[in-house]
Amino acid sequence: xxxxxxxxxxxxxxxIYAAVALALVLIWRSTRIVNFAQGGMMMVTTFVAYTVGQHxxxxxxxxxxxxxxxxxLGALAELLVRPxxxxxxxxxxxxxxxxxxxxxxxxxxxFGGTPRSYSPAFSIGGYLIGDTRxxxxxxxxxxxxxxxxVTVALAxxxxxxxxxxxxxxxxxxxxxxxxxxxxxxxxxxxxxxLAAVVGALAGVLVAPSIFVGPNTFxxxxxxxFTAAVIGGLDSPSGAVVGGLLLGLALSxxxxxxxxxxxxxxxxVVLVVVLMIRPxxxxxxxxxxxx
Amino acid sequence: xxxxxxxxxRHLGWAVAGLVGLYLLTSNVEPYRDxxxxxxxxxxxxxxxxxLLTGTSGQISLGQGAFMAxxxxxxxxxxxxxxxxxxxxxxxxxxxAAAVVGALVGAAAARLRGPYLAGATxxxxxxxxxxxxxxxxxxxxGGANGLVVAQPPPPLSLxxxxxxxxxxxxxxxxxxxxTLFLLANLQRSRMGRNMRAVRDDEIAxxxxxxxxxxxQVLAFVVSATCGGLAGALxxxxxxxxxxxxxxxxxxxSLLTAVILGGLGSLAxxxxxxxxxxxxxxxxxxxxxSLGVARNVYANLxxxxxxVVLVVVMIGFPxGLQGxxxxxxRWLRPDGSARSRDGNASRADVTRVTTVPGTESDSVLRGxxxxx
Numbered sequence: 001x002x003x004x005x006x007x008x009x010x011x012x013x014x015x016i017y018a019a020v021a022l023a024l025v026l027i028w029r030s031t032r033i034v035n036f037a038q039g040g041m042m043m044v045t046t047f048v049a050y051t052v053g054q055h056x057x058x059x060x061x062x063x064x065x066x067x068x069x070x071x072x073l074g075a076l077a078e079l080l081v082r083p084x085x086x087x088x089x090x091x092x093x094x095x096x097x098x099x100x101x102x103x104x105x106x107x108x109x110x111f112g113g114t115p116r117s118y119s120p121a122f123s124i125g126g127y128l129i130g131d132t133r134x135x136x137x138x139x140x141x142x143x144x145x146x147x148x149x150v151t152v153a154l155a156x157x158x159x160x161x162x163x164x165x166x167x168x169x170x171x172x173x174x175x176x177x178x179x180x181x182x183x184x185x186x187x188x189x190x191x192x193x194l195a196a197v198v199g200a201l202a203g204v205l206v207a208p209s210i211f212v213g214p215n216t217f218x219x220x221x222x223x224x225f226t227a228a229v230i231g232g233l234d235s236p237s238g239a240v241v242g243g244l245l246l247g248l249a250l251s252x253x254x255x256x257x258x259x260x261x262x263x264x265x266x267x268v269v270l271v272v273v274l275m276i277r278p279x280x281x282x283x284x285x286x287x288x289x290x
Numbered sequence: 291x292x293x294x295x296x297x298x299x300r301h302l303g304w305a306v307a308g309l310v311g312l313y314l315l316t317s318n319v320e321p322y323r324d325x326x327x328x329x330x331x332x333x334x335x336x337x338x339x340x341x342l343l344t345g346t347s348g349q350i351s352l353g354q355g356a357f358m359a360x361x362x363x364x365x366x367x368x369x370x371x372x373x374x375x376x377x378x379x380x381x382x383x384x385x386x387a388a389a390v391v392g393a394l395v396g397a398a399a400a401r402l403r404g405p406y407l408a409g410a411t412x413x414x415x416x417x418x419x420x421x422x423x424x425x426x427x428x429x430x431x432g433g434a435n436g437l438v439v440a441q442p443p444p445p446l447s448l449x450x451x452x453x454x455x456x457x458x459x460x461x462x463x464x465x466x467x468x469t470l471f472l473l474a475n476l477q478r479s480r481m482g483r484n485m486r487a488v489r490d491d492e493i494a495x496x497x498x499x500x501x502x503x504x505x506q507v508l509a510f511v512v513s514a515t516c517g518g519l520a521g522a523l524x525x526x527x528x529x530x531x532x533x534x535x536x537x538x539x540x541x542x543s544l545l546t547a548v549i550l551g552g553l554g555s556l557a558x559x560x561x562x563x564x565x566x567x568x569x570x571x572x573x574x575x576x577x578x579s580l581g582v583a584r585n586v587y588a589n590l591x592x593x594x595x596x597v598v599l600v601v602v603m604i605g606f607p608x609g610l611q612g613x614x615x616x617x618x619r620w621l622r623p624d625g626s627a628r629s630r631d632g633n634a635s636r637a638d639v640t641r642v643t644t645v646p647g648t649e650s651d652s653v654l655r656g657x658x659x660x661x
Contacts, residue, residue: 033405034405034408034409036408036409036412080600083604084603084604089403089404089405090344090348090350090404090408091603092405093350093404093405093408094350094545094549094599094603095599095600095603095604097352097408097542097545097599098595098596098597098598098599098600098603099596099600100542100596101539101542101543101546101592101593101595101596101599102592102593102596102597102600103596104539104589104592104596105589105590105591105592105593105594105595105596106589106593108585108588108589108592109585109586109589109590109593110585111585112585113585113588214589215537215538215539218416218538219416221412221416222409222412222413222416222417225409225412225413226409226413229406229409258424258425258426260420260421260423260424260425261417261420261421261424262417262420263413263416263417263420264413264414264417264418264420264421265417266413266417267410267413267414267417270409270410270413271398271410274398274401274402274406274410275398275401
């Protein structure tokens, strides 16, 4: 029973990691940048949602505000990193880290360092089966459904719409795309905004269980990155599977070893995956470019 | 002066000058300043290690703060359970402990590149301090409240009224001078050249007979060792080792110090660390006189570091020390005799990388380094 419960909890938290991983993968695909500021961006958007909630807004209004703020923040972040796009990878890493530190500091200035609680949309009491209570609540179900919806929507966007096609073209062959009339930089901005919206959703979904504070999303960034790497950083479906696998693995680590070693567990998973399949479990084989 | 061309003698000269300067400086200031000097010293040690890793060897690490935690906790635990051991031995053992952890992490890190390495060390920095609260270790490491460290008093031979803070600044300062001396020699040694070769072009370095993985692991170990020493000194100076002292922000501020000082420059690491320690104090005073809320001024330095990281990376990729160097070159009449980017020590590496000049597009490659 304990195992079943840990599995259910793992699927619920894994779907959130998958959403964070999706946000990272979308940006990596288009600009070859790992957006380490994602942790800070989802923290800020969740604070926006928190503030709306404090002023009497409903859960759904707060969620919408967070998504909107995410879009704006993502577009602004793209403008910030544009000078280092295509440059040496570490310069871009450092710029996104700078943005992360800055966002954390600004949030600390406004809200202080003490994490605030965030109420979920649905009950967090587990479902009852017979007289045993599962470690899976309506709130978890909502999380799962929301992430699945977003994943499907993204797949439809990329596979079935002209905008999605333009985004893929701008990511994979920017020169050719530009020649064919795609406004590449505008498309990249749109891609970052989209990624940040997914991140913002993940932030609001995870907020009830980790609280909202300037540093509480650091671990989510680590988990999202790990999930993205498991999936190969390049593949949205890989990110989703990676997120679920990581969620399960960490749920067992948390249940059988203790919740304080979860982040180190993620590190172990990350290192093991990178040792065995440096390009992720789902990537096609390819050489390192010289 | 031909004798100054001997690298070792020149570095020894700098070390002696540093020790004399430290003595004069610490003897003429009040205890609070002594404490600041000690803080600058251990921050500079951590930054110098990171500068070797990121600037010279080209590997990024967001985990320097976690190595400091290893050093600090080892010191705290040893001083608690073995109070009769001399402080020097405790600090040495803490440094060794960090080096061992560094070797483990470094062995994994040597296979990772760029953003992957950044992500893995990020996980290390976020995950390690949480171990203190792990239920199997809580009784040893003191949980979230940390461990109180009994601060070793100054020896009686210095007089009974000798201030504790000055003694601490002497310990930390001497450690800093020794660290810088060793790192400066390392940078100019064969190993340092190998590191720069690996940084500039791994494949060319490997073809020239450099063992890339070994060089990268060694750089990681050296950097972790510096972090461990810095952490041990932090525990002694602050009298506390707690998880809250090693947040991700610590690792990121050390990265800021290194970048502010110009990647790869040890002198820059010292400037960067000085800025890192002094700026919060100044902002504090400024904010108090302006009557700004506590939340705001407590976070102002961090906001500033973020801005610095972004602005320096986009605008001034050679950092503060790069600027100083440029002015010095401009003032020196024989500047044209040196190689075009004013960096004679890199000439041997440039030959390996085949296309001189192409490195200047990258901070991590183009940052002037050497002594």
